Structures are given as structure tokens and as C-alpha cells.
Amino acid sequence: MEKKLKQRKSNCIKVVMFGPESTGKTTLSKQLARYYNSVWVPEYAREYLQNKWNNERKTCEPKDLLPIAIGQMNIENHLAQKTDTVLICDTDLLETKVYSEAYYSGTCDPLIEKYALENTYDLYFLTYIDTPWEADDLRDKPHERERMFKAFEEALKTSKKPYVLLKGSLKERLDETTKHIDLLLKNKK
Numbered sequence: 464m465e466k467k468l469k470q471r472k473s474n475c476i477k478v479v480m481f482g483p484e485s486t487g488k489t490t491l492s493k494q495l496a497r498y499y500n501s502v503w504v505p506e507y508a509r510e511y512l513q514n515k516w517n518n519e520r521k522t523c524e525p526k527d528l529l530p531i532a533i534g535q536m537n538i539e540n541h542l543a544q545k546t547d548t549v550l551i552c553d554t555d556l557l558e559t560k561v562y563s564e565a566y567y568s569g570t571c572d573p574l575i576e577k578y579a580l581e582n583t584y585d586l587y588f589l590t591y592i593d594t595p596w597e598a599d600d601l602r603d604k605p606h607e608r609e610r611m612f613k614a615f616e617e618a619l620k621t622s623k624k625p626y627v628l629l630k631g632s633l634k635e636r637l638d639e640t641t642k643h644i645d646l647l648l649k650n651k652k
Contacts (some may be wrong), residue, residue: 467533468556468578473543475501476647477583478640479552481619481626482590483611484604485597491590491629491636492553498641502542503551507534508559522603525567532559532575536582549644556582561618565611580622585647587619587626588640 478495480488489506496503508531512523523531535556543550556579563571571579592608604611619626627643629636 464529464533465574465578468536468574468582470536470578470582471540471543473540473550474547475543476549476585476644476651477543477552478549478644478647479555479557479584479587480590481555481558481587482615483592483608485594485608486590486592487594487633487636488590489553490633491588491640492551494633494637495549495551495640495644498637499549499551499644501546501549501551504535504539504542504553506553507531507538508554523562523566525563525570525572528559528563528575529572532556532572532578535559536578549648552584555579555584557618557622557624558615561611561614565614584624586643587624588636588643589616589619589626589628590636591628591630593630 480492482488492503495501508523511527511531511534515521515523515527535554539550539552539555556575560571560576560579563575592612596605596608598605627639629639
């Protein structure tokens with residue numbers, strides 16, 4: 464089980480879009496992958512939970528978190544082998560940990576927590592809540608955006624993960640992320 468949550472070695476820079484729901488992570492991830500002619504790692508939880516909703520009319524339960532974490536790392540490890548430049552991750556296990564603690568009385572599966580802290584990324588991009596809320600079947604906390612943003616920022620600080628705060632329009636966010644990724648790529652060479 465642990466092996467499925469561990470990052471495999473790769474030869475690329477890894478960055479993570481990180482933050483509350485409906486803050487533009489997926490849109491920015493796709494744009495960055497196009498910009499760098501690379502690949503992006505989609506958020507496995509979206510597909511998993513949408514299927515659960517469509518088939519059972521149920522939302523996420525604690526028993527779903529470990530399969531979601533395993534699915535996320537499976538996709539990330541697979542796609543990390545398809546680039547030697549930059550891998551754009553729409554989420555990571557630390558995000559799963561934050562949601563687990565926010566939704567389930569401050570608890571998180573010990574295995575998810577272990578690898579959320581052990582798996583490493585070159586940089587996190589923390590997306591601020593200054594984007595319009597877009598409702599869908601899975602999003603459910605439009606009035607708790609400030610609280611959730613603080614939880615995400617606190618998780619980065621507590622775990623000492625390197626991060627940049629992203630605010631503003633999509634263009635401003637794209638400019639800010641490419642500036643930092645370009646620097647990471649330059650330092651890699």
C-alpha cells in the first residue's frame with residue numbers, strides 16, 4: 464500500500480497548483496502544460512467523486528480518501544515519466560490531507576499524511592480566492608472560501624513547502640507562474 468503513495472524518481476521539475484476549490488487550478492494547469500509543451504496531472508478526485516455522484520448520488524466519505532490518494536499518485540508517477548522538463552500537478556496528497564482534516568473532524572489517514580509530507584515538489588502555487596465561484600456537482604463550500612484558503616496556506620507553512628501566492632487575473636497568474644518555472648528550469652540546467 465505504501466509503495467502506491469510514494470513518488471517514483473523522475474527527471475523533471477514538479478510544481479503543484481494548490482488551494483481551495485474553484486480557484487482556477489485546473490485552468491491554469493492546462494495553460495501551463497500547453498505553454499511548456501509538457502504534461503499536466505489532472506485531479507483524480509474529480510473523476511472518482513463525479514463517478515460516485517453520478518452512480519450513487521453520494522459525496523466523498525472518509526473511505527474514499529485512500530483510493531483517491533492512490534489514484535492521484537498512480538497518475539502522477541506515470542506522467543512524470545513522459546517529460547524531462549516540467550510536470551504540472553493540478554493537486555497533490557497534501558491537498559487531500561487538507562480536505563480530509565477540514566471535512567472529517569481534523570483527521571487524516573496516517574498513510575496519506577505520511578506521503579503528503581514526504582513526497583516532494585519544487586514549488587507550490589497557492590491559488591487565492593479572488594476568482595469567481597463556479598458551482599458544480601462536487602463543490603460545496605462557497606461561503607467557506609476564506610477559511611479553506613487559510614487551511615491551505617497553513618498546511619504549506621507548517622510542512623515547510625516552498626510556495627508562491629497567486630492572485631489576480633488568469634493572465635497575471637500565468638505570468639507569475641511562468642516567471643518562477645522558468646527560473647526553476649534555468650537552475651536545473
